[in-house]
Amino acid sequence: MNIKNTKTQYGLIARILHWTSVLLLLTLIVIASQFEGMLASPEKLKLTASHSSIGLVFFLVILARLTWRNVNHNPIKSYSIKSWQKLAAISLHRCIYIVLIAQCVAGIVMLVTAGKPIQLFNLFELIPFIEKHTLLNNFALNTHFFISIMIYPLLAIHISAAIYHQIFGLTDD
Numbered sequence: 001m002n003i004k005n006t007k008t009q010y011g012l013i014a015r016i017l018h019w020t021s022v023l024l025l026l027t028l029i030v031i032a033s034q035f036e037g038m039l040a041s042p043e044k045l046k047l048t049a050s051h052s053s054i055g056l057v058f059f060l061v062i063l064a065r066l067t068w069r070n071v072n073h074n075p076i077k078s079y080s081i082k083s084w085q086k087l088a089a090i091s092l093h094r095c096i097y098i099v100l101i102a103q104c105v106a107g108i109v110m111l112v113t114a115g116k117p118i119q120l121f122n123l124f125e126l127i128p129f130i131e132k133h134t135l136l137n138n139f140a141l142n143t144h145f146f147i148s149i150m151i152y153p154l155l156a157i158h159i160s161a162a163i164y165h166q167i168f169g170l171t172d173d
Contacts, residue, residue, distance in 0.1 A: 005072035014072065017065040024058040025100075025151075032148065052111055053121045059104035066097055081165075089161065096154050103147040109140035 005011045010018070028051060035047040076089050111118045115132025117125040 005075060007073045008075055008078045010075055011072070013068055014065075017061060017068060021058065021061045021065060024054060024061060028054055028058060049119055049122075052107065053119065055104060055107050056120060059101075059108070062097070062100050062104065066101075092154065092158055092161070096158060099147060099150055099154060103144060103151065106140045106144040106147060110137060110144060113137040113140060 001015075002009070002011045003013055005014055031047055031051045031054070035044045035051070038044040038047075074090070076086060076093075079086065079089075081089075112128070112130060113133040113136045115128050115130070117127055119125050
């Protein structure tokens with residue numbers, strides 16, 4: 001397997017970035033499902049801090065994926081599938097990137113507007129550079145929640161299409 005993408009196949013780096021982001025996203029979903037509906041407590045604070053730290057790493061991995069994707073070949077363009085399927089695949093990937101980046105940005109806005117230090121895995125702390133902004137924080141919280149609901153159908157379509165193409169191949173016969 002090549003390190004870089006070829007015209008017909010994703011390379012090792014693209015695959016590592018893909019599966020790393022998948023694992024991080026699943027971890028974020030599991031953590032978020034645990035603190036949803038919890039009252040304020042030290043346990044919820046710990047879960048929220050873990051979710052935030054992993055979310056920041058996830059954001060960096062997504063940006064790395066996007067950068068890598070833009071400097072490499074896109075194998076989808078070489079697949080022997082109908083034109084509308086190529087367009088759908090490329091559009092779906094773009095939608096997923098947009099939604100995931102928007103989700104991360106909403107999460108970062110939540111952290112920044114909370115008026116509290118931002119911790120990264122208890123390794124270091126970023127001192128808040130703006131005061132607490134409740135209105136913006138609530139907007140970011142609601143946006144973050146709304147986007148989290150949008151992620152599921154996009155991922156379901158993506159996974160279904162990947163399974164379909166694994167079973168039936170990539171030919172337009």
